[in-house]
Amino acid sequence: MSIKPIVLTLSLAASLWLPSYTVQAGDPVWLEGRTAESHQITVYRSASCGCCKGWIDHLREHSFIVDDRTVDNLNAIKQQHGVPPQGASCHTAVIDGKVIEGHVPAQDIKRLLADPGDIRLLTVPGMPSGGPGMDDPGARRDDFKVYGLSESGEVSVVNEYRDY
Numbered sequence: 001m002s003i004k005p006i007v008l009t010l011s012l013a014a015s016l017w018l019p020s021y022t023v024q025a026g027d028p029v030w031l032e033g034r035t036a037e038s039h040q041i042t043v044y045r046s047a048s049c050g051c052c053k054g055w056i057d058h059l060r061e062h063s064f065i066v067d068d069r070t071v072d073n074l075n076a077i078k079q080q081h082g083v084p085p086q087g088a089s090c091h092t093a094v095i096d097g098k099v100i101e102g103h104v105p106a107q108d109i110k111r112l113l114a115d116p117g118d119i120r121l122l123t124v125p126g127m128p129s130g131g132p133g134m135d136d137p138g139a140r141r142d143d144f145k146v147y148g149l150s151e152s153g154e155v156s157v158v159n160e161y162r163d164y
Contacts, residue, residue, distance in 0.1 A: 039063070039064055039065065039095065039096070039113065040064075040065040040066075040067060040095070041059060041064050041065070041066055041067070041093050041094070041095040041100070041109075042066075042067040042069060042093060042094050042095070043055075043056055043059075043066055043067065043068050043069065043091055043092075043093040044069050044071050044074060044077045044091060044092045044093065044094075045068070045069070045070060045071070045074065045090065045091040045092075046070065046071070046072075046074055046090070047070040049090050049091065051090060051103070051127065051133045051134050052090055052091040052133065053133070054132070054133030054134065054135070055091065055103055055132050055133030056068055056133075057133070058105075058106060058132035058133055059106055059109075061106075062106035062107070062110070064095075064106065064109075074091070074092065077092050078092050078101070081094060081099045081121075082099065082120075082121065083099060083101050083121065083123070084149070086125065087101055087102075087121070087123035087125050087147065087149065088101065088102075088123075088125065089101050089102025089103060089123065089124060089125060089126060089127060090102065090127060095109065095113070096113055097120075098112060098113070098116065098119070098120060098121065098122070099120060099121040099122070100121075100122050100123075101121060101122070101123035101124070101125075102123055102124040102125060102126070102127070103124045103127065103128065103131035103132050103133050103134055103144075104122045104123065104124050104132075104146055105131070105132050105146070105159075105161075106132065108122060108146045108158060108159050109122065111158075111159075112148075112158075117150075118150040118151050118152065118154075119148040119149065119150055119156075119158070120149060120150065120151050121148070121149040122146055122147070122148055122149075122158065123146070123147050123149065124144055124145070124146055124147075125147070128142040128143075128144035129141065129142045130142055130144075130164070131144055131161070141163075141164060143160070143161060143162045143163075144160075144161050145157050145159070145160045145161070146158050146159040146160075146161075
């Protein structure tokens with residue numbers, strides 16, 4: 001399988017025209033007729049990453065069933081699932097055929113499952129302080145964006161977290 005590199009341009013200019021919305025109170029409900037058990041997410045991570053464990057706890061708090069897999073070569077998993085280097089973080093997950101990269105909040109994953117459109121991957125690049133799994137008491141809270149990558153390689157901002 002050949003994976004074409006995808007260039008993410010996360011510039012200020014792009015952020016001015018890409019659609020986005022700000023986080024709102026409440027957690028999206030599961031799709032009608034689906035239960036938490038039908039939303040099993042497989043998380044690939046290194047054994048030594050503590051924030052990955054924190055993100056997994058966040059998922060479980062939001063009714064996801066987590067298959068936690070520690071792997072020796074996380075980069076191979078990222079490549080297998082088409083995660084672009086510019087969108088990479090410390091763990092990769094797969095749910096219902098969609099790829100989740102990094103500290104994506106559970107509500108954004110639920111929203112993707114309810115209305116996937118053309119998005120094949122959600123990512124929070126890097127490791128923003130204050131995001132799920134990176135939210136130690138007293139830690140600063142960085143603003144961050146959740147990006148969506150479509151089947152055709154287009155990037156969009158699907159959510160933005162500011163002053164949360």
